[in-house]
Amino acid sequence: MPGQVRAAPACPGGVVYQDDDRDGRHDPGEPGVAGVRVSDGVDIVETGDDGRYRLAARADRPRFIVKPPGYRVPDAANGLPDFWRAPDAMGAGCGDFALWSDDARRGDASFAIRIIADPQPKSAVDVDYYARDIVEPILAASGTGDAVADLGLSLGDIVNDDLSLYPAMIAQTARLGVPWLHVAGNHDLDAGAVDDAASLATFRHHFGPDTFAWETPQASFLLFDDVVHMPGGSPSYVGGLREDQFRFIEAYLATARRDRLLVLGVHIPFFDTGKGRESFRHEDRERLFRLLEPFPRVLLLSGHGHVQQHAWHGPSTGWHGRQPLHEYNVGAACGAFWSGVADAEGIPDATMSDGTPNGHARMDVDARGDYRLAWLPARDASGEQAGMSLHAPRVLRRGAWPGFAVYANVYMGDADSRVEYRIDAGEWKPMARVVQADPRVLATNLADDAAEALRAYDRAPEAKPSQHLWRGSLPTDLATGEHRIEVRTHDRWRGELRAATAYTLVEREAGVE
Structure with a gap:
């Protein structure tokens, strides 16, 4: 059951291989893929020439690969990307990962990402709103034969505290047929968790690692939980990072390519959301920003606020790069928490408190790493409205x-x-x-x-x-x-x-x- 810590299985390593026939098995003649990074969210190792690696199993952490450019991963049974293994995975091949060659996502092509923040259903009724207001319009907009996108990101608060809704939300999002990655939010925490370390057991059970990286030819994505749970405190959480996350991030960025866009995806914004309140720990922010300064093109994506805005970081927030650091604080898919008067289709108006309609964002990244952003109001997934x-x-x-x-x-x-x-x-x-x-x-x-x-x-x-x-x-x-x-x-x-x-x-x- 989620939340229980089990003994680590005897799974000291495995192989990352090119699954040429796409049957999910490492068949004779299917080559290993060299140079693929494998991690448990703390340590990172690379596969050798034969695709094999060694990484001691941990009882409380999923093992995952950093998906390399030019490949895709198969879908798991629930439709999400099969790039991680549960810590209690047993049996032969427990540490093996299949990769599929993906010539369609070349480095000279534009890459499209759909971004959803805070869908946050509190009931099955809200899951239905999410399906009809967000998912189905995206599918309809791509009904002409165009792909929905090349990648999808959800920036936390996948549900509103009722973690039993995860399977229903996964099923709806998987309908989009896009590799979809998830970040944890403050409403994704386990009720009754005694500390921060135990607060994401259920999230990890469904979505895998809470801190990981993913690469395409056009951009590198670094996604991580930035909700520090403080049970019994007031407030009960704050934005920040754990020491083990810094260990992973430092190791990943040390060898990450700098000739492409680096995208960070989190839930809680890096800027302070109120005067006199440190909503993201400044010490953690400054430490992270120092790691990012060698990268010429960085974009921060966050959610949480149920409003939409852009922040440009500079010395006052600990950023000392050559240009201001752009943070796009993405509006909520649920808007104003699925509130407001319903329309003729029975879907609440859900306009956010700053006047932004609920919806989702689209980002396109070209071969140079330049990006374009657009906010697509609910049921306007093609972007035809005036903005x-x-x-x-x-x-x-x-x-x-x-x-x-x-x-x-x-x-x-x-x-x-x-x-x-x-x-x-x-x-x-x-x-x-x-x-x-x-x-x-x-x-x-x-x-x-x-x-x-x-x-x-x-x-x-x-x-x-x-x-x-x-x-x-x-x-x-x-x-x-x-x-x-x-x-x-x-x-x-x-x-x-x-x-x-x-x-x-x-x-x-x-x-x-």
């Missing part, structure tokens, strides 16, 4: 003081984004970035407050200041009638994006209602 939402009053009095505005929530925007608007195809004018609540979320809060009964299973969360909101004042000295508002932004990865809405000016005589 922003607008809010403006419907009607204003002609000649009124021009203190009312159009707001643009640009989901992938940050402080450097340029956002402009124009009225009736006139001159483009800059919009001002404002760090405040999105009026659309405030309106939902007010509607929930005014309702005499719950409008949904859970009401939408209270609006929080958005990091990607812009404001433009609406003129009231134009002719009566409807006026078109256009907004454009230059997305650093997708180019120009546009959206439009309208408002109407009406005449009112003084004293006349």
